Amino acid sequence: MRIVADTGRCVGAGQCVLTAPDIFDQDEDEGTVVLRTAQVSGDALERVRQAVHICPSQALSLCED
Template identity: 45%
Template sequence: MHITIDEGKCCGAGQCVLVAPDVFDQRDDDGVVILLDAEPGEDQHAVAREAAAVCPAAAILVDE
């Protein structure tokens, strides 16, 4: 699994951080997503997929 982020799409909703805090964080100044782990371990795959699915801006791309 490989994750990419489109920061330009990110609206700072923070749903990704709530779902997968080991994979995503947010910048303090504007709330834009920070990718902590572009290739998370298998134990994080389900939450990474869920984070991409709940992102209101579709800013998270998961490549299996």
């Protein structure tokens, strides 16, 4: 699965980073989401699904390749 992050919608809440710090980071200047990797599978996929679900601005989504 591929992660899609809309930095224009991101409000920098950081919930994604708390949920999956190995997948998500935040821009130092803007505070918006930064993807450490765009492709996920296995047990990381469940954490990314949770991050997508709890994102307050709905800036994250998953797409099948």
